[in-house]
Amino acid sequence: xxxxxxxxxxxxxxxxxxxxxxVIEDSNLKIxxxxxLLETIYVSVDPYLRGRMRDAKSYIxxxxxxxxxxxxxxxxxxxxxxxxxxxGDFVSGMLSWKTKQVSTGEGLIxxxxxxxxxxxxxxxxxxxGLTAYLGLNEIGKPVTGETLVVSGAAGAVGSVxxxxxxxxxxxxxxxxxxxxxxxxxxTKFGFDAGINYNxxxxxxxxxxxxxxxxxxxxxxxVGGPISDAVLxxxxxxxxxxxxxxxxxxxxxxxxxxxxxxxxxxxxxALMQGFIVFxxxxxxxxxxxxxxxxxxxxxxxxxxxxxxxFDNIPKAFIDLFEGKNKGKMIVKI
Amino acid sequence: xxxxxxxxxxxxxxxxxxxxxxVIEDSNLKIxxxxxLLETIYVSVDPYLRGRMRDAKSYIxxxxxxxxxxxxxxxxxxxxxxxxxxxGDFVSGMLSWKTKQVSTGEGLIxxxxxxxxxxxxxxxxxxxGLTAYLGLNEIGKPVTGETLVVSGAAGAVGSVxxxxxxxxxxxxxxxxxxxxxxxxxxTKFGFDAGINYNxxxxxxxxxxxxxxxxxxxxxxxVGGPISDAVLxxxxxxxxxxxxxxxxxxxxxxxxxxxxxxxxxxxxxALMQGFIVFxxxxxxxxxxxxxxxxxxxxxxxxxxxxxxxFDNIPKAFIDLFEGKNKGKMIVKI
Numbered sequence: 101x102x103x104x105x106x107x108x109x110x111x112x113x114x115x116x117x118x119x120x121x122x123v124i125e126d127s128n129l130k131i132x133x134x135x136x137l138l139e140t141i142y143v144s145v146d147p148y149l150r151g152r153m154r155d156a157k158s159y160i161x162x163x164x165x166x167x168x169x170x171x172x173x174x175x176x177x178x179x180x181x182x183x184x185x186x187x188g189d190f191v192s193g194m195l196s197w198k199t200k201q202v203s204t205g206e207g208l209i210x211x212x213x214x215x216x217x218x219x220x221x222x223x224x225x226x227x228x229g230l231t232a233y234l235g236l237n238e239i240g241k242p243v244t245g246e247t248l249v250v251s252g253a254a255g256a257v258g259s260v261x262x263x264x265x266x267x268x269x270x271x272x273x274x275x276x277x278x279x280x281x282x283x284x285x286x287t288k289f290g291f292d293a294g295i296n297y298n299x300x301x302x303x304x305x306x307x308x309x310x311x312x313x314x315x316x317x318x319x320x321x322v323g324g325p326i327s328d329a330v331l332x333x334x335x336x337x338x339x340x341x342x343x344x345x346x347x348x349x350x351x352x353x354x355x356x357x358x359x360x361x362x363x364x365x366x367x368x369a370l371m372q373g374f375i376v377f378x379x380x381x382x383x384x385x386x387x388x389x390x391x392x393x394x395x396x397x398x399x400x401x402x403x404x405x406x407x408x409f410d411n412i413p414k415a416f417i418d419l420f421e422g423k424n425k426g427k428m429i430v431k432i
Numbered sequence: 433x434x435x436x437x438x439x440x441x442x443x444x445x446x447x448x449x450x451x452x453x454x455v456i457e458d459s460n461l462k463i464x465x466x467x468x469l470l471e472t473i474y475v476s477v478d479p480y481l482r483g484r485m486r487d488a489k490s491y492i493x494x495x496x497x498x499x500x501x502x503x504x505x506x507x508x509x510x511x512x513x514x515x516x517x518x519x520g521d522f523v524s525g526m527l528s529w530k531t532k533q534v535s536t537g538e539g540l541i542x543x544x545x546x547x548x549x550x551x552x553x554x555x556x557x558x559x560x561g562l563t564a565y566l567g568l569n570e571i572g573k574p575v576t577g578e579t580l581v582v583s584g585a586a587g588a589v590g591s592v593x594x595x596x597x598x599x600x601x602x603x604x605x606x607x608x609x610x611x612x613x614x615x616x617x618x619t620k621f622g623f624d625a626g627i628n629y630n631x632x633x634x635x636x637x638x639x640x641x642x643x644x645x646x647x648x649x650x651x652x653x654v655g656g657p658i659s660d661a662v663l664x665x666x667x668x669x670x671x672x673x674x675x676x677x678x679x680x681x682x683x684x685x686x687x688x689x690x691x692x693x694x695x696x697x698x699x700x701a702l703m704q705g706f707i708v709f710x711x712x713x714x715x716x717x718x719x720x721x722x723x724x725x726x727x728x729x730x731x732x733x734x735x736x737x738x739x740x741f742d743n744i745p746k747a748f749i750d751l752f753e754g755k756n757k758g759k760m761i762v763k764i
Contacts, residue, residue, distance in 0.1 A: 151698070323693040345693045355694070358685040361655040361677045364705030366483070371703045372698030 103409055105197040107163045110155055114350045114420055119153075120413040121166075122335055135202050137179040140409070141190070143197060143430040144172035144222040145416040146256075150349040168196035172222050174211065175201075185210070188424045192221045199409055199432060216394060218374060223427035224260055224401040225390055226262045231343060232260035234321075235374040236268075240317045244269035247311045249330055250291075252321030254281035254402075256427035259289050261319045261400050266290045270317070273310045275326055277422050284425065285422060288400065294315040303329035316337075322347045342370040350420060402426030433458060437529040437742055439495045441486055444680045446722040446752055451485075452745040453498075467534050469511040472741070473522070473531060475762040476504035476554040478588075482681040493687035494608050500528035504554050506543065507533075517542070524553045531741055531764060536653035548726060556592055556733040557617055557722055563675060564592035564651075565718045566598075567706040571673045572649045579643045581662055582623075584653030584678060586613035588759035591621050593651045598622045602649070605642045607658055609754050616757065620732065635661035646670075654679045659689040672703040682752060687740075734758030 101124060108121040131137050147169055152163045163169055173195035177185050182205045185191065193200060193208035211221040223229065234258075235243060245376040248265040252258040253274025261284065265272040273293045274285040282294035293310040300306045307315070307329055314335035318325050323345030334340070348355040364371060379386075404424040406415040409432045417429055433456060440453040463469050466565075481503055484495045495501055505527035509517050514537045517523065524753045525540035527533060543553040555561065567589075568574060569674045580597040585606025586588040594617065597604040606617040614626035625642040632638045637645070639661055646667035652659050655677030666672070680687040696703060726730040736756040738747040751760055 184631075213572075278597045320693065323691060327693065342693045345691070346699060348691060348694060355691040356688045357691040359655060359677070359680060359689040360681060360692055360703070361652065361659065361674045361689075362687070362701060365672045365677060365707065366705070368705050368710055369705050370705075371692070371696060373693075373698070373700050373702075375697065375700050378700055 101199075102129065102201075103199045104168050105151060105168050105379075105412055106166050107247055108166065110165070111150070111153055113352050115150065115153065115413075115417050117413055117417070120169075122410070128201055130203050131179055131181050131202050133181050134204055135180050136177050136185045136193065136205055137171050137200065138175035138195065138203055139178050139200050140173055140175050140195070140198060140432045142174040142219050142222055143409075143412055143429060143432065144226070145412065145419060145428050146171060146227075146259055147344055147346045147349060147419055149416065150420075167183055168198060170194050170196050172227055174218050174221055181263070190218055192226060197412055198392060200397075216391070219427075219429050220401065221292070221406065222255055223403060224394060225387065228256045228427055229260055229390045230377040230379075230383055231262055231374070231388055232257050233339045233396075234376060234379045234382055235343050236261055236264055236317070236319060237370045238379060238382065239370075239374055240339045242268050242317055244268055245271075246316035247271040247273065247309060247313055247335075248317040248319065249262060249273045249275065249307065249315050249333075250319045250321070251275045251326050252332070252344065253285055253291065253294065254425055255313055255321060256401075256424070258319070258321050259285070259402060259426055260399070262291050263289050264393075265317075267290075267393060270310070271313070273307070273315075275322075281425065284402070293368070304332045307333045311421045317341070319343060324348055325357065325358065331358060331360060331363040334363065334367050334369055336367050336369075338367055338369040340369065341374050342371060343374045346420065404428045408432070433460065433531075434533075434752065437744055438482065438498050439501050440498065441483070442497070443485055443682075445477060445684050447485065447745075447749050449745055449749070450495065451604055452501075454742070456526045460532050461532055463511055463513050463573075464515050466515050466536055468509050468517050468537055469532065470507035470527065470535055471510050471532050472505055472507050472527070472530065472764045474506040474551050474554055475741075475744055475764065476558070477744065477751060478503060478559075479676055479678045479751055481748065482752075493558070494590055497679075498627050500530060501527050502528050504559055506550050506553055518720045521608070522550055523557060524558060529744055537592075539756050547569075548723070551735055551737065551759075551761050552733065554725070554761055555588055555735060556726060556731060559717065560588045560759055561592055561712075561722045562715055563706070563708040564589050564596055565722055566676050566708060566711045566714055567673045568649070568651060569595055569629075570711060570714070571704045571706055572671045574600050574602055574649055576669060577603075578648035579603040579605065579641065579645055580649040580651065581605045581607065581643060581647050581665075582651045582653070583607045583658050583662070584676065585617055585623065585626065586757055587653060588733075589675065589758075590653050591734060591758055592619070592731070594623050595621050596725075597649075599725060603643070603645070605639070605647075605749050607654075613757065616734070620734070629658055634676050636664045639665045641740075649673070651675060656680055656689065663690060663692060663695040665696065666699050666701055668699050668701075670699055670701040672701065673706050674703060678752065736760050738762045740764070
């Protein structure tokens with residue numbers, strides 16, 4: 101029995117369970133020469149998938165209606181007619197939301213569960229960690245002693261960004277939505293300060309207090325009013341890394357914000373959209389640093405692991421209510 | 433008799449004549465060792481001066497109330513006790529709005545009226561030309577065949593940006609506010625296409641038509657709704673050079689715009705504030721190109737020259753109604 105999750109409707113606003121359809125097939129999958137049969141072990145759910153559900157231009161192709169959704173997946177090789185993969189190997193790559201599937205192996209990389217837990221290859225040693233490392237370094241070009249503000253700081257990417265910031269000698273301020281998350285930023289991830297945007301009465305002033313020397317680097321996962329508040333605190337030559345805008349992904353109307361242009365002019369500041377796929381040639385170097393820091397205990401991570409294939413759509417929807425701490429993963 | 437113009441009030445919204453005060457002194461100016469006595473010949477009025485009239489942090493110091501305003505000036509040396517300057521020399525630099533003044537010569541450069549008209553040293557061979565050249569090249573990094581959109585295209589900076597774009601082999605689209613200006617962009621400055629934002633019924637669609645391959649480079653002098661419309665047309669890896677925001681300089685409330693972050697993410701685009709003073713080490717190289725192109729006839733310029741010292745404040749105010757074509761200069 102093979103279960104598959106299809107995109108049934110393009111969500112209007114916040115995605116709902118009725119936008120997804122489950123299909124069950126009884127057939128046995130057969131592989132041809134060069135192919136492998138995979139059993140899904142872990143599925144990553146990520147905010148950027150919301151963009152692929154739209155019917156609009158984006159940086160990766162849109163999902164088609166009534167076709168399987170894809171995301172980062174860890175799978176086990178059950179059968180192999182491909183000499184690069186042996187039965188029992190674990191692989192990571194962009195795969196469909198299916199319990200089992202056939203692949204040519206193209207775009208898949210083997211992962212080693214003895215070096216780190218398998219789920220880490222979807223997070224701190226996967227796209228999450230690469231996004232954090234390369235976004236901060238390639239666009240941010242951080243200099244020891246500077247101040248870094250991270251929004252969505254308790255999220256998968258944000259919590260890694262903050263820790264890398266500390267490793268690089270920055271003052272790190274995190275913005276998140278509950279006191280519990282703020283506490284975690286400071287005690288578990290070593291952030292210097294944290295601001296709860298849900299209880300702050302004046303985000304501009306609270307940021308000024310938490311970043312007394314101003315903001316040199318902003319790693320933006322959220323957009324919207326939180327990012328507006330950061331603008332009032334940026335320094336000359338600030339670099340704003342625009343990695344995500346989860347606060348507006350579900351908007352049905354075009355979001356409006358404070359005009360950024362006057363802030364960029366008066367501070368000679370830079371703002372750049374970051375997409376990790378553009379930096380593929382830097383992945384090996386980034387992975388070397390990330391796995392080194394992980395092994396040395398300098399980098400830690402949090403996962404929210406949800407059980408069961410049937411809960412993938414709900415886990416995805418919960419991202420937009422901040423129900424995850426760190427990387428949200430579904431264990432099949 | 434020496435006339436001086438002081439900043440009397442910090443303008444609220446659009447500046448008015450009552451924000452300026454004229455002072456007349458009868459005294460004779462005496463120079464000490466190392467000083468020169470200057471007679472003002474041309475005064476540059478520029479949109480960025482509006483920012484210096486505010487009581488807020490900016491990239492250059494604010495004007496003080498009841499003190500002379502300063503801007504780019506061409507002056508003639510009347511007396512000299514400084515061996516670097518001879519009587520009869522012409523100099524260019526940041527000087528006060530005074531008919532005569534004493535200077536140490538610091539920050540002044542000698543200009544040669546036999547190589548180009550003196551007023552050109554306030555425009556195409558001055559800050560205007562340097563801003564156009566360095567903004568486009570240092571942030572934009574243009575590649576032959578790309579499409580460049582320029583807002584405020586008939587203004588001093590915009591008209592030079594467009595011409596440099598053509599010299600570098602770009603498709604150049606200008607946005608301006610009258611049909612007469614659009615005609616001038618195409619016939620005098622060689623732009624490929626022009627859009628009148630005052631008569632366009634759908635700026636997003638008109639831009640798509642004028643830039644059929646999308647927008648790779650945007651040189652932004654205006655901000656506001658015009659810049660919002662450009663966002664809908666940018667290509668992957670677009671570079672947006674934020675040089676001015678004249679449309680919002682007089683706002684008394686914080687301007688709001690379409691949120692730029694989602695556009696920057698999905699296009700991996702860059703947006704950077706540009707201030708020419710940060711690139712001083714590149715001035716000599718830029719000047720070599722600008723004066724070379726001017727001599728070869730590849731670069732032309734338009735000036736709006738207003739007569740009389742007393743008209744400086746009015747000429748400045750008229751900038752915000754687009755009454756100038758090209759560089760606005762007051763001849764004393």
